[in-house]
Amino acid sequence: MINFNGSLGHIPHHHWDKEYELTFNRKIAFDILHEKExxxxxxxxxxGKDLALADVPNNVLDGYFPTALKSTEVLNQMNLQRDPTSMMLLVDPDKKDNIVHQLESSFGDRITVGVWGGPNPILELSPRGINKTYGVRYLANYFNIDRQNVIAFGDEHNDAEMLTYAGWGVAMKNGTDKIRSLANDVTPLDNAHDGMAYYLEDYLNLA
Incomplete structure (x- = not known):
C-alpha cells in the first residue's frame, strides 16, 4: 500500500523489509501552528505511519479531520515527537492562494504544497518533490514491472504525475478537467459506481 501521495510504502499490520517512509522536519508543523491565525x-x-494529530476538533467539514481529540491526539510540541510524512490544512477559501504562496516562500525548499481541486479548501504538504509516482515506480521496480505495463487511475490533482508516468493512465469519469486531459482514457462510470472495477474487467477481459 502506498499512502500520503507516495511518501509511505508498507504492508499494513505486517513486516516488510522494503518498507519506506519519507518525512519532513517537524519544525515546519510548529512554525505553521504559530502562524495559523x-x-x-x-x-x-x-x-504518518501510526501518527494522526490535529490541532483542534473538526466542526467544519465532514470526513477529513477528526471530530474529537484525546489529549494525546492534539497537535503540539509534546505530542509531535517525530517528523511527519504529511500534513493537511483546512484553510479559508478566500485566502487559499495567499497561504500557498506564503508556505512555498517559507518552506518550498523542503515541502511540496498540493492544492485540492473541487469544493474543499484543503492543502496537503508532502516532502519536497515526492508524489504518487514515487510509490508507483518503487513498486514497479520491486516487482520488476516495466513502466509500459503499469496502469493507473486518478481523479484529482495529486494523481497527475502518476497518470503521466504510467504506461496507461485512466481518469475517472468524475475526475477534474485537468486529470481528464492528461489521461489516455476515461472510465464510463464514476467512483460511486465501481468505475475502476468495471473498467478493469473490460480492459483485462475478466468479465
Whole structure:
C-alpha cells in the first residue's frame, strides 16, 4: 500500500523489509501552528505511519479531520515527537492562494504544497518533490514491472504525475478537467459506481 501521495510504502499490520517512509522536519508543523491565525488556516493535521494529530476538533467539514481529540491526539510540541510524512490544512477559501504562496516562500525548499481541486479548501504538504509516482515506480521496480505495463487511475490533482508516468493512465469519469486531459482514457462510470472495477474487467477481459 502506498499512502500520503507516495511518501509511505508498507504492508499494513505486517513486516516488510522494503518498507519506506519519507518525512519532513517537524519544525515546519510548529512554525505553521504559530502562524495559523495570521495565515487564515482553520485546522492543521500532521500524519504518518501510526501518527494522526490535529490541532483542534473538526466542526467544519465532514470526513477529513477528526471530530474529537484525546489529549494525546492534539497537535503540539509534546505530542509531535517525530517528523511527519504529511500534513493537511483546512484553510479559508478566500485566502487559499495567499497561504500557498506564503508556505512555498517559507518552506518550498523542503515541502511540496498540493492544492485540492473541487469544493474543499484543503492543502496537503508532502516532502519536497515526492508524489504518487514515487510509490508507483518503487513498486514497479520491486516487482520488476516495466513502466509500459503499469496502469493507473486518478481523479484529482495529486494523481497527475502518476497518470503521466504510467504506461496507461485512466481518469475517472468524475475526475477534474485537468486529470481528464492528461489521461489516455476515461472510465464510463464514476467512483460511486465501481468505475475502476468495471473498467478493469473490460480492459483485462475478466468479465
Amino acid at each position: 495570521n495565515l487564515g488556516i482553520k485546522i492543521i493535521a500532521a500524519e
